[in-house]
Amino acid sequence: MLKGANIGLAALGEDTGAVVVGLxxxxxxxxxxxxxxxLLLDGDGKVRGDSDFYFYNxxxxxxxxxxxxxxxxxxxxxxxxxxxxxTAIPEDVARIVVAASRDGxxxxxxxxxxxxxxxxxxxxxxxxxxxxxxxxxxxxIFGELYRRNEEWKFRAVGQGxxxxxxxxxxxxxxxxxxxxEGGEVGAAGEGGEAGVGGxxxxxxxxxxxxxxxxxxxxxxxxxxxxxxxxxxxxxxxxQAPTSVPADGAVGGSVPAADGGADRAAPTTARPRGTxxxxxxxxxxxAPKKSLAENDSWKPARLFPVPSxxxxxxxxxxxxxxxLSVMAEVPEFGRRLTAGFGAPAGRMQTxxxxxxxxxxxxxxxxxxxxxxxxxxxxxxxxxxxxNGNPLKSEQVQTYMDIAARRxxxxxxxxxxxxxLEGSPLVRVKTDGRRKHKVSLWHLSxxxxxxxAQMLIRHEGVGNxxxxxxxxxxxxxxxxxxxxxxxxxNMGPAWVPVRDGIDAETLCQGDPRAVEVVESWERLxxxxxxxxxxxxxxxxxxxQRARRGTDPKSxxxxxxxxxxxxxxxxAEVRVDGARxxxxxxxxxxxxxxxxxxxxxxxxxxxxxxxxxRLLRFLEEAPADLHVETLLDGRNGPRGTLExxxxxxxxxxxxxxxxxxxxxxxxxxxxxxxxxxAETGFIRSVDQAVDRFYGSVVAHLGQxxxxxxxxxxxxxxxSGTG
Numbered sequence: 001m002l003k004g005a006n007i008g009l010a011a012l013g014e015d016t017g018a019v020v021v022g023l024x025x026x027x028x029x030x031x032x033x034x035x036x037x038x039l040l041l042d043g044d045g046k047v048r049g050d051s052d053f054y055f056y057n058x059x060x061x062x063x064x065x066x067x068x069x070x071x072x073x074x075x076x077x078x079x080x081x082x083x084x085x086x087t088a089i090p091e092d093v094a095r096i097v098v099a100a101s102r103d104g105x106x107x108x109x110x111x112x113x114x115x116x117x118x119x120x121x122x123x124x125x126x127x128x129x130x131x132x133x134x135x136x137x138x139x140x141i142f143g144e145l146y147r148r149n150e151e152w153k154f155r156a157v158g159q160g161x162x163x164x165x166x167x168x169x170x171x172x173x174x175x176x177x178x179x180x181e182g183g184e185v186g187a188a189g190e191g192g193e194a195g196v197g198g199x200x201x202x203x204x205x206x207x208x209x210x211x212x213x214x215x216x217x218x219x220x221x222x223x224x225x226x227x228x229x230x231x232x233x234x235x236x237x238x239q240a241p242t243s244v245p246a247d248g249a250v251g252g253s254v255p256a257a258d259g260g261a262d263r264a265a266p267t268t269a270r271p272r273g274t275x276x277x278x279x280x281x282x283x284x285x286a287p288k289k290s291l292a293e294n295d296s297w298k299p300a301r302l303f304p305v306p307s308x309x310x311x312x313x314x315x316x317x318x319x320x321x322x323l324s325v326m327a328e329v330p331e332f333g334r335r336l337t338a339g340f341g342a343p344a345g346r347m348q349t350x351x352x353x354x355x356x357x358x359x360x361x362x363x364x365x366x367x368x369x370x371x372x373x374x375x376x377x378x379x380x381x382x383x384x385x386n387g388n389p390l391k392s393e394q395v396q397t398y399m400d401i402a403a404r405r406x407x408x409x410x411x412x413x414x415x416x417x418x419l420e421g422s423p424l425v426r427v428k429t430d431g432r433r434k435h436k437v438s439l440w441h442l443s444x445x446x447x448x449x450x451a452q453m454l455i456r457h458e459g460v461g462n463x464x465x466x467x468x469x470x471x472x473x474x475x476x477x478x479x480x481x482x483x484x485x486x487x488n489m490g491p492a493w494v495p496v497r498d499g500i501d502a503e504t505l506c507q508g509d510p511r512a513v514e515v516v517e518s519w520e521r522l523x524x525x526x527x528x529x530x531x532x533x534x535x536x537x538x539x540x541x542q543r544a545r546r547g548t549d550p551k552s553x554x555x556x557x558x559x560x561x562x563x564x565x566x567x568x569a570e571v572r573v574d575g576a577r578x579x580x581x582x583x584x585x586x587x588x589x590x591x592x593x594x595x596x597x598x599x600x601x602x603x604x605x606x607x608x609x610x611r612l613l614r615f616l617e618e619a620p621a622d623l624h625v626e627t628l629l630d631g632r633n634g635p636r637g638t639l640e641x642x643x644x645x646x647x648x649x650x651x652x653x654x655x656x657x658x659x660x661x662x663x664x665x666x667x668x669x670x671x672x673x674x675a676e677t678g679f680i681r682s683v684d685q686a687v688d689r690f691y692g693s694v695v696a697h698l699g700q701x702x703x704x705x706x707x708x709x710x711x712x713x714x715x716s717g718t719g
Contacts, residue, residue, distance in 0.1 A: 001129045006155040008148075009086075012126040015436075016152070017087045017375060018341050019126070020069070020119045021098050023142055025111040026077030026542075032111045033572065034100040034140075036080040037165065038066060039172050041095040046173035048092065053174050054082075055165070056574075059458075064334050064344015064372075065089050071574070073524070073539050074420065077113065083338040084145070086152050087373050088345075095146045097172065101139040101165035104577075108134035108160060116142040118154060121341030121377070122408060122438040129156040137161055139168040280459025281466045302468070303475040314385040314482040316351070318475075319365045322413075322447065323349035323381070325472045326368070329465045335450045337368065340379065340409050340440045345372025355401050364398055368411070378407040384414035385444075385482030392425040395439070399427050402437040413442045417486050417521040421550025445485030448476045449528040457535030486525045489518045489679055493672035500565040500586045512558035516567070520554075522680060523569040523582070526687055534573060534691075541570035541579060561586075571687075580695075582687060584668055584679070591682060593690035594663035596628065597701065605657050609646040612660060613639070615701045619694050626661040627651065633661075664690045 001007070009016040023036050040052040047053055054061070059068040065088035069081040082098065089096070098116065102108060114131040129143060137160025144155050161167040290299075303321050308314050326333035327349045334344050350367040366381035380398045384390055390412050398410045416424055418441040427439060454460050455469040476483045492511035499505030505512065523540050531538035561567060565587040571580040583592045599608050616623065616639060625642055627634030627649050634651045642648055651657070666689070669675075669682035 001127055001154075001156040003129075003131075003133075003156055003158040006153050007127065008151050008153045009126065009145075010151055013120045013124060015121045015124075015341075016126070018083070018085045018121040018343055020123075020339065020341070021082045021084065021143075022079045022117040022119070023081075023098070023100050024074060024077060024079035024113065024115050024117070025108075026074075026113045027111055028543075032077065032106075033574070034080070034102045034108070034111070035165075036068060036082060036098070036100045037168070038068070038082055038099070039097040039169075039174075040066070040089070040093045041097060041172060042092055043094045045095070050174075052093075053169060060331075060334070061344075063088055064330075064338070067334065067338045067344070069339050071537050071539055073542060077111075077542060078539055079117075081339065085343050085372065086145070087343070087375065093147075095144050097141055097144045099139060099141045099168055101168060103164075103575075105138065108137045108140050114140075114142075116156070122436045123341065123440075124436060124438075127154065129158070131158045133158070134160060138164040141168070280461065281463050282457065282459045283455050283466055283470055301474065302471040305475060305478040305480045307480060308482075311386050311388055311482070315365060315383050318385050318444075318481060318483050319381065319383045319413075320351050321472060321475055323351060323366050323368065325468050329454075329460060329468055331454055331460050331465070332451065332469060333370075335454070336442065336447065337370065337379070340411065341438065342368070342370045342377045342379070342409075343372035343375055345370050345375075347371075355405070357397065357401055362397055362401060364401075377409075378402075378405075379409035379411050379440075380407060382410065382412050384412075387415050387482075387487050389416070390414055390425045392427065395425045396427045399429075399437055399439065403430070403435055406435055407437065409438045409440055411440045411442060413444065413447075415444055415483070415485050415487055416441075417443045417445065417524050419517060419520055419524075419550070422517055422554075443485055443525070443528075444476060444483040445525045445528045447483075448473060448485070449532045451476070452532035453535065456532070484674070485528075486518075486521050487674040487680065489522070489672040490514055491672075493518065493679070496561075497586055497670070500562070505562045507559040507562045509558070509562065512561050513554055516554045516557045516561060519567045519569070519584075522683060523571065526582075526684065527571055529684070530571070530573070530687060530691065536576075537574035539572055539574075541572050543570070580687070580691070582683065584683065586668075589668045589670075591666045591668050591686040592663055593666075593686050594661055595690075595695065596659055596661050597698065598659040599657050600701070605650050606647060608657060609649040612649075612701060613643055613646050615697055615699050616662075616694070618697050620664065620689075622664070623694060624661075624663040624665070625649065626663070627657055628659040628661055629655045630658055662694055664694065 009019070023034075025032060025034060027033075035056050037053070037055040039047055039054075042048050051058075051061070054066050054068060056068070059070075060066065065085045067083040069083055071078045071080045080100070084096065100108075108114065108131075111134070114134055116129045116131075118126045118128075120126055131140070131142070134140065140160040141157045143157050145152055146155065147153075161171075290297075292299075303317075308317070326336060327347050330347070333347045334342075337347075338344065347368065347370045349369075351365065352363055353367045354361045354363055364380040365383040368379045368381060370377045380402055382390065382395055382398055395410065395412060402408075402410055412425065414424070418424055424441060425439075429437075451469045451473045455466050455473070460466050460469065475481055492514035496505060496509075496511050496515045499509075499511075520540070527538040527540055565585060567584040567586070569582045571582065573580070578595045578597055581592075581594045583594075584590075585592070597612075600611075603611075612625070616625075619639060621638065621640035623639045624636060625639060626636035629651055632655075634655070634657070635649055637648055649657075649660070664686070666682065666686040669677050669679045671678035674680040
């Protein structure tokens, strides 16, 4: 689509009641990131109350009509997705604005490939809109969905603000306040107080909503909150979006940039206290003291894990345990199925269902059904545990059954991790069939990640739901469950490792490509596990030329592996400024975990060095610290040597210090599996040790981002 164009969703497909909006971007430096947000507006172009603003601190609506699904890695960057059940959007919502913002003054003009995509409930692409004229904006409206004659339409907006999330939010009736010392959210969250008295249909007065936005979103562990600052006035947007009168569908235009006739005169909002969101239940970090006489007493478990006799028994039990918890904990069931197009309604799950197919019936491992407003969504589930691979012919059979019976999806679930451009199973789609069936994949590691995010960080509706998720997580992590995620580097690992050691591995060897794919799966699983511990999204950083397809990119990395003998990856934690690097050197048998930390501006070099070592007081003595200068590397040493002599980090020629590189080295496991001596276990341990013993102690060493600001101007009304 072109900027300013609009189109009705009904003209694009038959299944547009539930859609997924994707906002994507890339960065040549690998450190570009943004946060999506979404606003529900009434006919006057304003939010009706606090709960109409969705962003990283409020990711989902209570009724499931809106859900921020989070980021997923793409070949050249990342994509942030939002699930919308348009059939559940309240009738007095006239517009849905889809936007994104950047932190710390970062601009959208520094990102490449800005693009919005819209897919239907089956994952079929409906439209795309690329933005090529972004410059100084720190917040951007990508597009909007709006009602016209009982039909939903989409408009490509592509306009931005220079005032970030605060400037964007305030123009739609929201006052952004900083977080107080107690960290309370200044808005009614899901299920909380009904926010503000917004204008209903025919309303005459609008009170601004108040939403708290943290001054900085760090990775969590060991990070002190940024100091609060006084609210300041926010200047007008650099280029405020203007309404596109292509068909006159939208009630209300957005403010003009020059503050002309279409913009209401600034007014001061009535002072009001901070609202506290309804608390959700999370598990305490420290377990309660046990009443057991000794450590040999084991607590009773809802899902016991005995010694199974066969893989089939593991699959049956794992499927039943997971599906039952999905049906009983709505937040968890929606989290796993929203991205697959399932409506946010009543969910029921079934196991060992018999479905007719030719001469003999077939029995998928499970069935998920979700119903809302008379619409029924059905998915067949095929499960594998204990590292067993999915079978293409079996999945193909379920795809055929689903198509004939009018089901919407087939979901595969295994320890493996799906990669773009490298499907786990290959199926054929009969183009003559009108009904479309989508094929989705879940890793057991992703299931555990979502459970951990809910019970440890985001919370669920009540204590019983938290307990159910905790029992599920204990079951998945038990050594006998067979649900441990990616566990095997594959049959190519040993010959490639030995070939690099003997210098006999040649470029173009297909086995090297298999190892690169396994390495990519392992890093994605590391991101899931790390993100679950920190409560933040962690994603692998992709550095590839624009337009490079996955196959070519992996072939290039395989050739580099053959030449250098190294597997490298970078991980970005949502909200963190620095990127974690992981390198496995197959020649030396060492794993290096490292992070480049920028030096604060305006401080004396020796003071900077002393301050860094003070923050690293609890870090391991074998941590390597290297001074980074402008365009070159400077002095280096271990903490053990540098602690008594911080001045050894200073360059002799007085060059400016731009930062420091912190590195830990660990012996690499040789086996292809996840045993104690295996390669996978050694990578997990290396990342855990570095993040827990180094990153967690950095505290406020890195520069703080500018505090959030507050604007009290009353937004304009209809145009």
